[in-house]
Amino acid sequence: MAILSRRSFLAASAQLTAAGMGFGRFGLMNASAQGSGDYRALVCIFLFGGIDAYNLFVPRGNGYAQYASLRQGLAIAQDTLLPVTAKAGAEFGLHPNLSAIHPLFSAGRMGILANVGVLFRPTTREEYRNRATPIPTNLFSHSDQQQQWQTGDFDHFRGTGWGGRTADEIAYMNAPSKFPTSVSLSGNPILLAGSETKPATLQAGSTVTLTGSGGTAFRAERDAALQEIIQIDSGLTMIQRAGESLQDGIDIGKLIQTATAAAPPLATVFPNTGLGRQLSDIAKLIGVRSGLGMRRQIFFASLGGWDTHANQLATHVGLLPQLAEAIAAFYQATEELGVANSVTTFTESEFGRTMQPSAGGGTDHAWGSHHFLFGGAVKGADVYGVYPNLALGGPDDAGSRGSYIPTTSLDQYGATLARWFGVPPASLDSIFPNLANFAVRDLGFLG
Amino acid sequence: MDSNFEHRRVRRALQFLLLACLLSAVATAAVTREEAALFLEEATWGPTPELIERVSLEGKEKFLDEQFAAPATLFPLPGDTQTSMAPYQRLFYQYGVHQPDQLRQRVAFALGQILVVSANTLGKPQQMVPYLNLLRSHAFGNYRDLLMNVSLSPAMGDYLDNVNNQKPNPATNSSANENYAREFLQLFTIGTELLNEDGSVRTDATGQPIPAYTETTVKQLALAFTGWVYAPAPGQPIKQRNPANYSVPMVAYEKSHDQTQKTLLDGYVLPAGRTAYQDLEDAVNHIFNHPNTGPFVCVRLIRNLVTSNPSPAYVQRVTAVFNNNGQGVRGDLAAVVRAILLDPEASSVYGTSEMNRANSGHLKEPVLYVLGVLRALGATVADNNNLNRFASAMGQSVFYPSSVFNYYHLDYQIGDTGVYGPELELHTSSAAIQRANFIASVVDRGLGAGTTVSFDALAALAADPDALIDTLSLRLTHGSLPGEAKAAIRTFVNRTSNPTQRATRAFYLVAASPYGAVSGERSAPPGRRGGDRQRATRMGR
Structure with a gap:
């Protein structure tokens, strides 16, 4: 479970008192103003499989013809696109099956970050092709790129994720709560693994309580005996890990049970889909943030099925409404809870997909992709980053099929989120090891 | 002098006896029950009382020879009208508990986690079943x-x-x-x-x-x-x-x-x-x-x-x-x-x-955990069982891996330890609780239609709590349960004199404990427990 990181706390305090800055408006005053309403949450929705965002966010107007000629049978008809226009004037459209989130864009609650991906430093096509600059290892591999998007480490594995390192920095703000700073509703993601914090790993729609017949007194005795066995130091990794998961479940379950006992139900209705259930549980946890004693939280949810090597059009018709409706409901729930300006939801996915289609009506693994931001703190109704030149074999293509070299890096993306969340600027470089290679450290999409 | 001579003679005789014992052990390839149980954790869906006895008497080689020769249990080919994989999931558990070609089933399942297809996409039995049979047919090819x-x-x-x-x-x-x-x-x-x-x-x-x-x-x-x-x-x-x-x-x-x-x-x-x-x-x-x-x-x-x-x-x-x-x-x-x-x-x-x-052993994946518990108890499983819902709650719905990267990544490492633990990727706090609650359902005979569990045989041992605990430790942890754990169980068992309750109490604590969740871990030799603890992986917390 998350514990107060003494090292982080001391480091942050020293910085605050020495520099009188660092946290910006989250200074010492807020740190001691428990219950003042100071609350922020980051919610990552990981789109497993590598989403073809080039068909979710499509150029309209002048750019459409090139897109359509490259995409051929996979092109989304221009007149069906849901119009979005960047503040600078560039015209785009959302996939018609994203209609549930289209109003969020118009209302300024959604932003789009174009062609972001894993990068050591700004990289040109020539540098990539000549290996004249470091390139993330095993580009185009699902597992490697999922890991890199979550860790920010592109040529080695140090066992922590950028979300976990962010939680390490910020966990002291949740003291003395024993509830973990990060919570996954989808497995054990490396994103949330920290050096000093680790996430609660919950399953959507499932309670974390030991059950069984025999009455309360019997079960209390039984559970005490079980925990006595768990506490034995076996010296064996597998035994200790299995015991830790079980003990965490018991402890976290009790905290949630206590906090939710008197919580009013949410009026917002979530779609009964995998992502809908995950985001619904996240909303419920946010609803009891005071009871849990939380001021900073990082959540992880996911939706898979995006590895559309074939039959992409039909697959998107099935999946995109699930994605959009769950996000729209979640945003509505944050409004209901009065925390819409305090919760920022963002997407990740291991890679984008080739502009050139594959046999079977799909696309293959590529590199950069577009991602989406939601929440009242997002400076919405705008497009951030740089939309690439789509020409196959052109200056932004790593190969010959439209595998676009990211024009914005994951480090810039994550650092913008982490800074809003409250990480001192000086700590961003240890969380995002390649941030220093980019001139812009804050992409400006959060207010 | 004489006594020294006597000593040497006795020692000689003892050495000869020891050698004879060793030779006869080699001839029949007998192994301890603990070693037999460990082997059966690795080679089957879990030790049964009968197999522990057989392997400990006849040895592993003979068991392997029989397993390689055993006919493959294949799934019946679906008719045109069948649309659900659920009947095949039920058969999977039934075969896993009862069919003799245990090693083939284990190896086919392991191969299916390398050469992955998933009913997530191939949802119909007409699509999946020929592939499942292909893996079983070729498991020893x-x-x-x-x-x-x-x-x-x-x-x-x-x-x-x-x-x-x-x-x-x-x-x-x-x-x-x-x-x-x-x-x-x-x-x-x-x-x-x-x-x-x-x-x-x-x-x-x-x-x-x-x-x-x-x-x-x-x-x-x-x-x-x-x-x-x-x-x-x-x-x-x-x-x-x-x-x-x-x-x-x-x-x-x-x-x-x-x-x-x-x-x-x-x-x-x-x-x-x-x-x-x-x-x-x-x-x-x-x-x-x-x-x-x-x-x-x-x-x-x-x-x-x-x-x-x-x-x-x-x-x-x-x-x-x-x-x-x-x-x-x-x-x-x-x-x-x-x-x-x-x-x-x-x-x-x-x-x-x-x-x-x-860093020895591995977390039993949910399917192995469920099957192992049932085999250890001598459960009877029919083709209308509901067992997959328990494994599914623990993170593994059989035939439905989330992607071609399997139910879990086969090279998943534990945090920053550099230690591999693929099955641990599934082992969320929720999943860990679900394991214990599955054991509670076994105790309450609440596994639904098609699965019958009896604690009568264990209850017959209940007059001797140590024998009861040792029996469960052998079947569920190849005898690796440490003394402190046994002591905690004994205390809880001794609070009742009802034989069935004694049996279910001991069973719950062994099976739901971390020792029941792990396969193949190696404890230190008796008297050396914790002797090389300094080599244990640092627990990042």
Whole structure:
């Protein structure tokens, strides 16, 4: 479970008192103003499989013809696109099956970050092709790129994720709560693994309580005996890990049970889909943030099925409404809870997909992709980053099929989120090891 | 003097007796019950009381010989009207508890986690069942033949989009589909980095791993794999698009096959102008013969059956058998499985000096956990059982891995420890609670229709709590339960005199404890508990 990181706390305090800055408006005053309403949450929705965002966010107007000629049978008809226009004037459209989130864009609650991906430093096509600059290892591999998007480490594995390192920095703000700073509703993601914090790993729609017949007194005795066995130091990794998961479940379950006992139900209705259930549980946890004693939280949810090597059009018709409706409901729930300006939801996915289609009506693994931001703190109704030149074999293509070299890096993306969340600027470089290679450290999409 | 002489004589006699005992032990290959139980954790869906006795008396070799000879339990082929995989999930558990071809079922399930297809996409039994039977039929065959059969399987063709894959078509700006080619390299054969025979990663002069293939290899292999379509109905012509047909292998449609020259690994060339089958077979043979394939596949099988963290020497010994079964044959899976299970690192209850005992064993995946508990209790499971819902709540719905990367990543590492623990990727706090609650359901006889559990036999031991606890420890933890745990259980057991309640109390605490959740971990020899604890992995917390 998350514990107060003494090292982080001391480091942050020293910085605050020495520099009188660092946290910006989250200074010492807020740190001691428990219950003042100071609350922020980051919610990552990981789109497993590598989403073809080039068909979710499509150029309209002048750019459409090139897109359509490259995409051929996979092109989304221009007149069906849901119009979005960047503040600078560039015209785009959302996939018609994203209609549930289209109003969020118009209302300024959604932003789009174009062609972001894993990068050591700004990289040109020539540098990539000549290996004249470091390139993330095993580009185009699902597992490697999922890991890199979550860790920010592109040529080695140090066992922590950028979300976990962010939680390490910020966990002291949740003291003395024993509830973990990060919570996954989808497995054990490396994103949330920290050096000093680790996430609660919950399953959507499932309670974390030991059950069984025999009455309360019997079960209390039984559970005490079980925990006595768990506490034995076996010296064996597998035994200790299995015991830790079980003990965490018991402890976290009790905290949630206590906090939710008197919580009013949410009026917002979530779609009964995998992502809908995950985001619904996240909303419920946010609803009891005071009871849990939380001021900073990082959540992880996911939706898979995006590895559309074939039959992409039909697959998107099935999946995109699930994605959009769950996000729209979640945003509505944050409004209901009065925390819409305090919760920022963002997407990740291991890679984008080739502009050139594959046999079977799909696309293959590529590199950069577009991602989406939601929440009242997002400076919405705008497009951030740089939309690439789509020409196959052109200056932004790593190969010959439209595998676009990211024009914005994951480090810039994550650092913008982490800074809003409250990480001192000086700590961003240890969380995002390649941030220093980019001139812009804050992409400006959060207010 | 005389007494010294007597002493020597007695010692001689004792030595002779000891030697005789050892010789007779070798002759009958008898092993301790603990070692038999450990072996059965690795070679079956879990020890049963009967098998522990048999293996401890007759030895492991005899058991393995019987297992290799046992007829395969195959799934009945579905009729045209069946639409759900649920009946096959039920059969999976029924077969797992009762059918004698235990090792074949285990190995087929392990192979199915390397050569993955999923009912997430292939939701109908007509799609999945022939593939499941293919894995069972070939579990003790040759890995090359399995790769060929998998490559021609319409289920795999559908799952990784190689069915109807075509050569590039400039008119539609369409390229050959790379999905099967990429995962064939990354997941089925060689992996992303060059390996040594002991499974360790080869590095270049600067200490960096060496990529096993490039994007160009993927694209070239994708071209080699083009031209396969569903087999048409008898008498119908082969076309680019035929009705889906999962019951027989895919067939070549040469017009869609790319006939250009392709270059694969290490400059190996598939010449221009050849048929789809020639390219496929030569590509499969070429990659099967790559030095990575042995260690890559062997490490994955060892992780599934024995331990998440085999020593390099163990991997090397098994790889050597993969590379040559002793008769010049490469890829003999029966020989590989025998080498995995009879290796000292799989066999020794207290571990060997070359292994890192602290990181031994592996978390039982939910399916193995559920089946192991039921087999230990001698449960009866019929074809209307509801067991998959329990494994599913623990994170593993059988036949439904989330992607081609399996139910869990086979190279998942535990946080920042550098220790592998693939099954732990599934082991969320929720999943851990669900395991304990499954055990509570067993105790409450609440497993639903089709599963019958009795505690009568255990209750008969309840007058002697130590015997009861030792029996459960043997069946569920190959006797590895430490003394402190036994003491805690004894205290809880002794608070009632009701024999059935004693039995269920002891069962709950052994099965729901971390010791019941893990397979194949090696405790220190008695009296040395914790002796090498300093080698245990740091627990990041």
